[in-house]
Amino acid sequence: MSLLQAENPVAGVRLATIDDTDLLVPFINHAFAPDNYFKRTERTNPSQVTDYLRNGFFLLLEDTVGLLGLIYTELREDNRGYIGMIAIDPDRQGAGIGTRLLRIGEEFCCEKGSSVIEIAVVNLRPDLVAWYQRKGYRVVGEAPYVRPEILVMPCHFILMEKTLAPTPTADPEPQLTPHPN
Numbered sequence: 001m002s003l004l005q006a007e008n009p010v011a012g013v014r015l016a017t018i019d020d021t022d023l024l025v026p027f028i029n030h031a032f033a034p035d036n037y038f039k040r041t042e043r044t045n046p047s048q049v050t051d052y053l054r055n056g057f058f059l060l061l062e063d064t065v066g067l068l069g070l071i072y073t074e075l076r077e078d079n080r081g082y083i084g085m086i087a088i089d090p091d092r093q094g095a096g097i098g099t100r101l102l103r104i105g106e107e108f109c110c111e112k113g114s115s116v117i118e119i120a121v122v123n124l125r126p127d128l129v130a131w132y133q134r135k136g137y138r139v140v141g142e143a144p145y146v147r148p149e150i151l152v153m154p155c156h157f158i159l160m161e162k163t164l165a166p167t168p169t170a171d172p173e174p175q176l177t178p179h180p181n
């Protein structure tokens with residue numbers, strides 16, 4: 001039984017497909033709207049989501065009513081995973097769903113061989129940097145914003161990383177002690 005099923009028998013996780021683009025784009029843009037003031041454009045669009053689906057995976061957390069939240073994961077070189085674009089239904093934020101999705105994304109990357117997770121947070125979101133720090137991430141550097149042409153104010157990325165705990169290996173075969181005769 002997966003981590004998620006154990007915690008909530010109603011909600012389930014599935015991988016998004018290209019057919020989910022029309023679900024994902026408005027959901028992500030709605031979730032990010034209050035924090036998107038530094039850009040001329042919305043957070044995402046169908047062409048960007050299509051690119052993301054080519055390069056990585058969106059994990060969707062759903063219940064019987066619909067989508068609760070999602071996380072994007074990408075498997076990179078050198079056993080590194082990337083996580084981004086966590087978006088939770090604004091009516092359901094602050095109830096632990098983001099924390100749960102982050103763990104689900106980390107578990108997904110770990111199962112696929114990642115030992116380190118990378119994230120990039122815009123420097124205008126100190127609240128988010130602090131949130132990730134509480135989840136075990138540390139600041140490792142800075143990088144320029146990827147598309148400066150869409151910015152209405154200067155900003156850059158804060159790069160963060162977390163080393164995942166190694167997956168416990170099965171116990172070795174118990175050593176049989178010879179029975180004293």
Ligand SMILES: CC(C)(COP(=O)(O)OP(=O)(O)OC[C@H]1O[C@@H](n2cnc3c(N)ncnc32)[C@H](O)[C@@H]1OP(=O)(O)O)[C@@H](O)C(=O)NCCC(=O)NCCS
Pocket residue numbers: 031032035084085086087088089092093094095096097098099100128131134
């Ligand atoms: C940032 C975001 C992903 C966080 O998701 P969330 O579901 O609101 O986050 P959580 O509820 O797990 O955590 C927020 C706080 O809620 C509180 N909380 C956590 N579990 C809770 C629970 N079971 N009950 C009540 N409150 C809880 C805690 O204070 C928690 O902070 P902490 O875990 O660091 O102590 C979400 O707000 C969001 O979608 N924002 C818009 C998009 C965005 O900015 N995404 C991030 C870019 S990667």
